[in-house]
Amino acid sequence: MIRRSPAGRGWRRGTDLELFQHALGFAALGFLTLVPLLLIVSSADPQHGRGFAQWLSEGLGVSAASRGQVERLFTPAGQALRTTTAFGIVALAAFGLSFSAAVQSGFEKVWGLPPARWWARWRHVVWLAVLTGYLFASATTLRSHTPTGALIAVAGAILFFWWSQRMLLGGRVRWRALLPGAVATVLGLLGLRVFSQLVFSPLIASNTVSYGPFGTVLVVQSWLIGVGVVVFGGVLVGRLVHEEIVRVALKRRH
Template sequence: MPEKTPGDAGHGSFTERLYRAFHLSPAGRGWRHAGELELMQRSMGFAALGFLTLVPLLIVVAAADPANGRGFAEWLGDGLGVSKGAQQEVEQLFTKPRQALESTTAFGLAALAVFGLTFGSAVQTGYERVWELPPARWHTMWRHLVWVAMLIGYLFLSAHFTLEPESSGGVAETFWRFLVAVTSAVLFFWWSQRLLLGGRVGWGALLPGAVATVIGLLGLRVFSRLVFSPLIASNAVSYGPIGTVLVIQSWLVGVGVVVFGGSLVGRLLYEEGPRLLGRLRHRDR
């Protein structure tokens, strides 16, 4: 076997030190925990169940809205941050609100309720894995139904608030709307973790995760505007409506990554933040 040169040995030693430093750092811990969490697989399940649950329910809710009757496609387009051209492609995928309300049956609503419980269970399991908690008992399933109902209500009110007719309030009103939207989102995700974890983690420990989730969603909105919006337009030409569905599913996968990843980042910030601050103060002395 060829002998290692001093340069090779030094390079290997530097690589090992770099790997060891990353392994012991909060970032390395988060990376390992994300692998144990199976973040991507869990996010894909979130996207599938979210599409089966939220899309039909929000279409029905939008149809029952007596105020403006705007459809779910407009809500989804606003969440994606798509352009007007891509918005038209999204609208072609969904039934008109009046038709959705007339065609809804009791069996369809019951099936949606089952999917909703499964969706809530999937989110709860993800949060439990983030905090390394044992699974909750079966009689806590009512939490899933409450969470899905509150999620639908939150999305409904949020969409109703953001899709108001254009006003001339200027920068001040835009900032006010943005502040209300961000604050309500933080409160919702903060409460969601507390509810689905059954109160097993304190409010203070869950707040960083809620803030990190909302920051991630804002970043995803910018990314969607730059990437998903042109993809919808191009895929509609290449693959037809199925191309738009694939882009929406990809966006939902991104939402799942943000929801679970934000909670994981929040746990790391809560646990590692005081340690890092203590080290910085010790160095200043």
């Protein structure tokens, strides 16, 4: 059972502001981490991989015309590995660990937990390594064009977000308490994809005419903010659902 701590109640009173602040940090560090990371992992298997631009287009759910604008922004598959330097890898690792720390901080805020000890930073390394493997699988092998592929992709996403909470929270919250948050996050991401099809896809086309490639970058950054809101908001919804389940169970016992 998760107790209602003062920190947890504070999050709820200022949910909108704090959630948006964490989402902004997620988007900023995510753009510096996820974009180059996905470029590299997509290029690692150029024959079977979809490439980052195609992966991002599918994630955004954009139209064919807008997909062309996204593809013009990024390096074609196979070139990222050849042009990556040692300094670039070091910088990517630094941003990646900062990104991991930002995600962990958001999870701790949601659950009202104190920051983890400094020696627990190894969890950031493990999480970043698993994230890289998950992104590689998403960019090269996981497909969603068939019902079976879609189910595998959804199940894989739920397992990843379920495990991510457990890892970054240092095992301070039980597995069963974390499952509703993982499910809510994946459902939120599916909803964000529908929203992207209706809003972001037309925005890419119109912003490209008005601002050129920079307009597409603005849309991608806005999408990352939405992903951040969904990730932290999903965990928050998961905590509320878990506490409600516990409350109802205790009420039935008495």
